Amino acid sequence: MLFTSYAFVAFVAVVAVLYYVLPKKAQWPLLLLASYVFYFIAGPSFLIYITATVVSTWYAGLRIGRIGAAHAADAEAGKATRSKEDRKAVKAKAKAKAKAKQRAWLVACLLFNFGILAVVKYSNFAIFNVNSLLAAFGSPDKLSFLTIALPMGISFYTFKTMSYLIDLYRGKFPAERNVFRLALFTSFFPQLVQGPISRFDDLSKSLFEEHRFDRRVVLSGLQRILWGFFKKLVIADRILAGVTTLIKNPDQYTGAFVLVGMLFYALQLYADFTGGIDITIGISEMLGIKVAENFNAPFLSRNITDYWRRWHITMGTWFRDYIFYPMSVAQPMLRLSRWCREKLGEGFGKRVTVYMATIVTWFATGIWHGSSWNFIAWGLANGFVIILSHECEPLYKRFHARFHWKGKPAYTAFEVVRTVLLMSSIRLFDCYRDVPLTFRMFGTMFTTFNYGRLFDGTLLKIGLSGADYAVLGVGLAVLIGSRVVKDRTGDFRERLAAGPAWVRTAATFALILAILVLGAYGIGYDAKQFIYNQF
Amino acid sequence: MDELLRILTKLHPDVDFTGRADLIDAGVLDSFDIISLVAEVDSVFDVRIPAEEIVPENFNSAVALYAMIQRLADE
Numbered sequence: 026m027l028f029t030s031y032a033f034v035a036f037v038a039v040v041a042v043l044y045y046v047l048p049k050k051a052q053w054p055l056l057l058l059a060s061y062v063f064y065f066i067a068g069p070s071f072l073i074y075i076t077a078t079v080v081s082t083w084y085a086g087l088r089i090g091r092i093g094a095a096h097a098a099d100a101e102a103g104k105a106t107r108s109k110e111d112r113k114a115v116k117a118k119a120k121a122k123a124k125a126k127q128r129a130w131l132v133a134c135l136l137f138n139f140g141i142l143a144v145v146k147y148s149n150f151a152i153f154n155v156n157s158l159l160a161a162f163g164s165p166d167k168l169s170f171l172t173i174a175l176p177m178g179i180s181f182y183t184f185k186t187m188s189y190l191i192d193l194y195r196g197k198f199p200a201e202r203n204v205f206r207l208a209l210f211t212s213f214f215p216q217l218v219q220g221p222i223s224r225f226d227d228l229s230k231s232l233f234e235e236h237r238f239d240r241r242v243v244l245s246g247l248q249r250i251l252w253g254f255f256k257k258l259v260i261a262d263r264i265l266a267g268v269t270t271l272i273k274n275p276d277q278y279t280g281a282f283v284l285v286g287m288l289f290y291a292l293q294l295y296a297d298f299t300g301g302i303d304i305t306i307g308i309s310e311m312l313g314i315k316v317a318e319n320f321n322a323p324f325l326s327r328n329i330t331d332y333w334r335r336w337h338i339t340m341g342t343w344f345r346d347y348i349f350y351p352m353s354v355a356q357p358m359l360r361l362s363r364w365c366r367e368k369l370g371e372g373f374g375k376r377v378t379v380y381m382a383t384i385v386t387w388f389a390t391g392i393w394h395g396s397s398w399n400f401i402a403w404g405l406a407n408g409f410v411i412i413l414s415h416e417c418e419p420l421y422k423r424f425h426a427r428f429h430w431k432g433k434p435a436y437t438a439f440e441v442v443r444t445v446l447l448m449s450s451i452r453l454f455d456c457y458r459d460v461p462l463t464f465r466m467f468g469t470m471f472t473t474f475n476y477g478r479l480f481d482g483t484l485l486k487i488g489l490s491g492a493d494y495a496v497l498g499v500g501l502a503v504l505i506g507s508r509v510v511k512d513r514t515g516d517f518r519e520r521l522a523a524g525p526a527w528v529r530t531a532a533t534f535a536l537i538l539a540i541l542v543l544g545a546y547g548i549g550y551d552a553k554q555f556i557y558n559q560f
Numbered sequence: 561m562d563e564l565l566r567i568l569t570k571l572h573p574d575v576d577f578t579g580r581a582d583l584i585d586a587g588v589l590d591s592f593d594i595i596s597l598v599a600e601v602d603s604v605f606d607v608r609i610p611a612e613e614i615v616p617e618n619f620n621s622a623v624a625l626y627a628m629i630q631r632l633a634d635e
Contacts, residue, residue, distance in 0.1 A: 117635075195612035196612075197612070330590060331587075334587075345591060346611070346614075349591060350591070350594075350595075350611040350614045351611040353595040353598070354595065354598045354608075354609060354610065354611055354614070356608070359598075359599055359602050359608075362599050363599070363602075363603055375596055375599070378595065378599070379592050379595045379596070382595070415592060
């Protein structure tokens with residue numbers, strides 16, 4: 026059931042009506058039922074996977090919580106019986122013992138759940154690589170590929186539940202005792218498909234509290250949903266035909282057309298993914314539930330680090346908090362850093378562990394996106410550029426000390442364009458899905474001087490007509506205009522909510538009309554899959 | 561505290577760390593700086609900062625950072 030299908034719109038409408046009509050105590054159980062129905066429609070067998078994740082995480086969480094509680098009770102009892110000096114040593118020993126027990130449950134649950142993810146998502150990639158190696162050594166043997174369907178949203182919900190468990194282990198909050206509540210946190214249907222990857226302490230309060238009907242809140246949520254549909258149907262799905270033609274015919278479209286395809290894909294992915302997240306946040310808002318924002322104008326970033334603070338924020342912070350930081354500050358890494366500082370110099374010692382953690386984190390980010398080499402190359406390319414820009418920082422500082430351009434509008438515009446081009450170039454790995462082909466096509470941008478062909482009408486033969494370009498122009502203008510308004514006057518929807526009712530209603534109907542008139546439908550219209558659904 | 565300010569100033573000589581409470585929120589310290597800081601604190605103060613302590617509240621100001629170091633040293 027795709028977000029842009031009529032069935033999904035009807036599903037959300039029924040859930041929203043029941044949510045506010047039924048007694049408030051039934052609100053979160055209704056959402057759990059709706060989420061499981063939504064998941065059942067996607068694939069009945071998928072319920073087994075998600076239920077295994079919920080139950081294993083819930084049980085491990087309970088055990089971790091109990092060990093923590095028992096340790097706290099022991100420490101309290103010990104206070105009265107021991108001297109002050111003894112108490113500190115005994116406390117540290119008992120804490121270490123309790124932590125070790127908790128860690129055993131944590132590790133077992135992480136292995137179980139990431140094991141499921143590894144089997145369903147990466148088995149065939151591993152088999153493909155083993156077969157390639159066998160063939161390279163001249164062996165006629167081949168392993169058979171597994172026929173396991175990839176459960177929808179498994180990467181997202183696994184990350185969500187594992188963050189719950191790690192945060193619980195870290196003592197951030199007590200264990201959730203009610204397995205059904207944890208089941209709703211895991212399966213909440215608006216964010217099951219493509220995130221955001223919410224944290225338990227961030228989402229749970231508004232997810233489980235009772236909400237009364239508030240017309241303004243519901244209308245505001247509805248407007249956010251419509252904004253998401255606008256991005257998806259008017260921009261992403263319309264430009265799709267052009268992107269597909271340019272990318273699927275690499276021999277025909279080289280040089281200038283690679284640049285156009287790259288920029289078109291950047292726009293498509295942005296409209297598709299942020300549109301999907303707008304729909305998720307809008308549905309949640311309609312139900313009174315606050316879901317974390319996932320984007321903050323990423324195409325206004327001034328460098329790659331800034332970009333990753335603004336794009337897919339919840340995924341970036343997940344990898345930062347659960348891989349990058351723990352790996353960087355682990356004792357063996359700190360020891361390695363110290364050793365390198367003493368033996369190989371201060372600069373090298375400082376860099377070595379951070380760069381190792383960066384490479385591992387970006388490798389993991391790449392493979393999280395998909396089980397193929399192009400995603401690994403995409404992740405490593407990001408890591409490489411981040412390290413390179415870090416290495417170039419002294420150069421930048423010298424440059425800015427000499428030329429006082431930093432902060433000036435023209436230089437800021439240059440930084441923004443540079444970042445858009447850089448990030449779009451790296452994303453070519455995602456476009457062509459073939460590492461050698463990506464390098465070849467990237468190279469043709471600088472070796473095939475066919476930029477004049479951009480104006481000979483070829484771009485009108487790639488599945489996009491003049492009318493399509495006009496609609497895309499309008500869509501892009503609305504996208505940029507909305508951002509300019511937001512920057513100058515604050516949140517547009519908040520201002521709209523504070524204004525007269527007729528303006529709110531007119532704006533909502535204008536958005537509906539724009540989606541109906543400008544959306545990419547036509548004969549044989551088929552709702553297009555969201556790009557991030559596949560991850 | 562002076563030792564900590566020395567470490568911070570070595571990371572960013574152009575920043576006045578005594579008066580700022582937005583080091584993370586304003587992007588003054590990025591994740592690379594934080595890891596360098598954790599390594600320095602480990603070697604200078606002999607205090608291990610675990611990953612769960614790397615949150616903006618502990619790194620937004622020199623005062624908060626120092627309070628965390630003292631708390632971890634006491635544990």
